[in-house]
Amino acid sequence: MSKTIHLYLFKSEKHLAPFLKKKRIEGKKIGFVPTMGALHRGHISLIEKAKDECEIVVCSIFVNPTQFNNAKDLEKYPRTIEHDMEMLLKADCSVLYLPASQEIYPEGKPELKNYDLGYYDKVLEAAFRPGHFQGVANVVYRLMKKVNPAVLYLGQKDFQQIQVIRKMIELENFQTKIEVCEIVRELSGLAMSSRNVRLNEEAWNNAAVISQTLFFLKEKRNEFSSVKALREEGIKRLKKIPDSIVEYLEICDAETLRPVEIIVKGKLTIILTAIWINGVRLIDNILIENKLT
Numbered sequence: 180m181s182k183t184i185h186l187y188l189f190k191s192e193k194h195l196a197p198f199l200k201k202k203r204i205e206g207k208k209i210g211f212v213p214t215m216g217a218l219h220r221g222h223i224s225l226i227e228k229a230k231d232e233c234e235i236v237v238c239s240i241f242v243n244p245t246q247f248n249n250a251k252d253l254e255k256y257p258r259t260i261e262h263d264m265e266m267l268l269k270a271d272c273s274v275l276y277l278p279a280s281q282e283i284y285p286e287g288k289p290e291l292k293n294y295d296l297g298y299y300d301k302v303l304e305a306a307f308r309p310g311h312f313q314g315v316a317n318v319v320y321r322l323m324k325k326v327n328p329a330v331l332y333l334g335q336k337d338f339q340q341i342q343v344i345r346k347m348i349e350l351e352n353f354q355t356k357i358e359v360c361e362i363v364r365e366l367s368g369l370a371m372s373s374r375n376v377r378l379n380e381e382a383w384n385n386a387a388v389i390s391q392t393l394f395f396l397k398e399k400r401n402e403f404s405s406v407k408a409l410r411e412e413g414i415k416r417l418k419k420i421p422d423s424i425v426e427y428l429e430i431c432d433a434e435t436l437r438p439v440e441i442i443v444k445g446k447l448t449i450i451l452t453a454i455w456i457n458g459v460r461l462i463d464n465i466l467i468e469n470k471l472t
């Protein structure tokens with residue numbers, strides 16, 4: 180017998196909350212995948228993982244204005260709702276939460292909470308995108324208040340964002356568990372991202388050098404005299420990409436995100452990078468020493 184696939188669509192908390200409450204009373208576990216849409220296989224891998232562990236999987240699509248520190252970037256952010264809904268249907272996601280801006284920010288120009296995110300709000304992405312993580316923490320807080328999930332599914336590609344959300348969850352005393360899902364890559368190694376659609380063919384091909392560099396650094400890390408030399412080699416390789424601006428490449432303790440001077444065997448360490456290629460900003464990372472559990 181063929182399976183009937185439903186995707187419940189909720190545009191407001193008024194209907195979403197009682198639906199989820201009923202499911203919770205029935206003993207169903209709720210998994211949550213927050214997104215900004217323009218869904219790709221990376222997002223679907225989060226849905227799949229959530230489906231393995233939860234009876235109800237809620238995906239939200241909301242392009243959050245408060246996390247864009249650049250109005251042009253917000254304007255250019257791809258919006259592909261029909262395609263997204265098809266993908267969610269195919270993936271057998273249970274619920275799409277598609278709030279309007281007034282639902283998330285009823286006060287209009289939002290009065291954001293100022294979270295003490297410590298070092299996470301000073302370095303790497305935060306240094307280049309001031310205010311970005313306050314916007315992320317605020318929107319995820321508001322979404323989580325509405326969905327109240329048992330488990331939140333996040334992709335490793337936005338590694339610093341995971342640490343920020345972890346911190347917000349701790350500060351807000353949510354009981355929600357975080358599951359981190361591995362980066363999904365194109366055959367070329369390019370990390371899947373909603374921004375990739377903005378790369379022209381040449382830039383798309385060139386962007387493969389990002390992951391090639393990360394894989395190279397991971398593999399050859401013991402052949403370099405120091406972490407400094409390893410980092411410099413990475414930057415040198417990235418700078419060779421035509422029409423590129425390297426914002427950072429750092430080798431850090433994966434928990435604190437502080438740069439390391441030596442790579443300690445068995446200590447979770449990560450290489451993170453952000454680079455503009457042909458006017459499109461891309462990020463990627465690779466864990467070295469240990470798998471994230």
Ligand code: PAF
Pocket residue numbers: 213214215216241243246315318319337340
């Ligand atoms: O990773 C994203 O798509 C966004 O930052 C998130 C977590 C949905 C918050 O807007």
